[in-house]
Amino acid sequence: MNELEVDVAVLGGGPAGIAAALGAARMGASTLLIERYGFLGGMSTISLVYPWQTFHTMAGKQVIRGVAQDIVDELVRRNASPGHLRDTIGFVHTLTPFDPDMFKLVAAEMLLDSGCRLMLHTYVAEAEAKDGHIASVKVVNKSGMQTVKSKIFIDTTGDADVAYWAGTEVLKGRESDHKTQPMTMKFRMNHVNIDAIRDYMKQHPDEFYKKSLIADLDRIPLTGVQGFYKHWKEADLPILRDQVLFFIGPREDEVLINQSRVSGYDGTQVEDLTKAEVEGRRQVVMIAEFLNRQIPGFENARITQVGTQIGVRETRRAVGLYQLNRDDVIQGRKFEDVIARSGYPIDIHDPSGKGVDSAWIGDDGAYDIPYRCLLPKEVDNLLMAGRCMSTTHDAHSTTWLTPSCMATGQAAGTAAAMAALKGVSPHDLQVGELQRNLLTNRADLGFSLVDL
Structure with a gap:
């Protein structure tokens, strides 16, 4: 040894x-x-x-630098990140694709x-x-x-x-009960019409998260979307979410879908992780079909990548x-x-x-x-x-x-x-x-x- x-x-x-x-x-x-x-x-x-x-x-003051910023700077240098951008969902001030x-x-x-x-x-x-x-x-x-x-x-x-x-x-x-936050199987889709999504948001602002920066979308890039509440409710999928959530990039016609929710499993137990992996991939297929069918801009979208493993929070x-x-x-x-x-x-x-x-x-x-x-x-x-x-x-x-x-x-x-x-x-x-x-x-x- x-x-x-x-x-x-x-x-x-x-x-x-x-x-x-x-x-x-x-x-x-x-x-x-x-x-x-x-x-x-x-x-x-x-x-x-x-x-x-x-x-x-939330006011825009940077409070994390050091090694973390060194990594971002190197990604920017290699054209692998645009750096820190405004979060158009409005949940935080910036996000970093x-x-x-x-x-x-x-x-x-x-x-x-x-x-x-x-x-x-x-x-x-x-x-x-x-x-x-x-x-x-x-x-x-x-x-x-x-x-x-x-x-x-x-x-x-x-x-x-x-x-x-x-x-x-x-x-x-x-x-209180030792239950953990749910896991999520994330996935990417391309051939997404970002302009169509942006136009729909401007025409229907009430269907999106209340802090969304919809009024600013003519001057800043769309980076994230939370909403389409009506569409999600009508779909009535067996997934414990109450809205659609996705982020733009890293490529111009691509989005990252943060939508699945796999609850009730323990990420330190192999049996639970195995079940969660299967359930997460099942949800990915359901969500992709829903997006193609019901969300403007996703008519021609297709899955390009699914996480190697389910995301554990x-x-x-x-x-x-x-x-x-x-x-x-x-x-x-x-x-x-x-x-x-x-x-x-x-x-x-x-x-x-x-x-x-x-x-x-x-x-x-x-x-x-x-x-x-x-x-x-x-x-x-x-x-x-x-x-x-x-x-x-x-x-x-x-x-x-x-x-x-x-x-x-x-x-x-x-x-x-x-x-x-x-x-x-x-x-x-x-x-x-x-x-x-x-x-x-x-x-x-x-x-x-x-x-x-």
């Missing part, structure tokens, strides 16, 4: 893991990123979770350029932990079983797999030194140990119904994410980032969005490298020094280096 040993091992190659590995490698730590698929990107590429929402507050296939390459090349080692096609199978310390993780791939030893581990699996196996307390779903969350909660988000709370910020509102897809529970952020439109949310209670050489960081069910509905995941990933990677190079636990780092390093690497914490 082969053994590998590094300063920082990042487990999971989604946006949080990519940002964590970049953060650690750029600090000079020997870094390994392990991903189960043959490409990077997590839900953004595997499940077509795009466009990214959002780097800004991108080509998911180009993101796979951009992420890999940025990581390799940073000195990070990649290990694709590899599953994490076990965490060997004793007395609150992870000695190693076991991984499996075509080369067989391997042992990875690391000074610091970062769990960016999305499902808190490593934290769970290492003995950290985890929570799942909403506190919520599973396990590790319990950390602090749990970010609903009040923290909607009050725009600020913390002394801030390591990232977000302007995305509460956005809970009902685990058992059709609706969405939304609540917007007060104060300056952004809330802080404290470092303590990345630190599990029971394990001294583990950090969490992305979907599995420490939050309540309500707060999770904003922190799981990709820009927030990348921001917490950069923080976790930076902290892991600092701890590994100093020979200390991430719990023992001076937060001010961590913040200084994050600011030096262009993260947004709501203040500048001179304020430290």
Whole structure:
């Protein structure tokens, strides 16, 4: 059995893991990123979770920068993203379209350029932990079983797999009944007449989300559509949604359909995931036929891509030194140990119904994410980032969005490298020094280096 040993091992190659590995490698730590698929990107590429929402507050102030913005800049440079655009649904201020296939390459090349080692096609199978310390993780791939030893581990699996196996307390779903937000099988269609959709919206504004920027569509590009309420109600499909939802791009005649809703399944149980995959693909066919038949602009549309796997919004969350909660988000709370910020509102897809529970952020439109949310209670050489960081069910509905995941990933990677190079636990780092390093690497914490 082969053994590998590094300063920082990042487990999971989604946006949080990519940002964590970049953060650690750029600090000079020997870094390994392990991903189960043959490409990077997590839900953004595997499940077509795009466009990214959002780097800004509702007032338009950018509050996520650093590694996340570096990735966007590189995608823009390669003509794989137009950058940040207004969200014409009006749910947030901006969204960021991108080509998911180009993101796979951009992420890999940025990581390799940073000195990070990649290990694709590899599953994490076990965490060997004793007395609150992870000695190693076991991984499996075509080369067989391997042992990875690391000074610091970062769990960016999305499902808190490593934290769970290492003995950290985890929570799942909403506190009352442990039900999780539904899964969604996303898909792309081309040969869509965007002009016809835009014209219909201008003629029938009452059939769309109340915040839609319909009056502005003569001067800004249509980026997203939520509505067609009458059409969806008349169709009466057996899908727990109450509207049509899709986003334009990445190509001019193409849209990404975010419409299916697969409820009642546990994303950490293989039997449930298997059922959800089949049900999600069944819904895709029903929705595509409905769009062809009833929605203006979709008469000649056809499916071009369906997600490699169903999109999972919520599973396990590790319990950390602090749990970010609903009040923290909607009050725009600020913390002394801030390591990232977000302007995305509460956005809970009902685990058992059709609706969405939304609540917007007060104060300056952004809330802080404290470092303590990345630190599990029971394990001294583990950090969490992305979907599995420490939050309540309500707060999770904003922190799981990709820009927030990348921001917490950069923080976790930076902290892991600092701890590994100093020979200390991430719990023992001076937060001010961590913040200084994050600011030096262009993260947004709501203040500048001179304020430290």
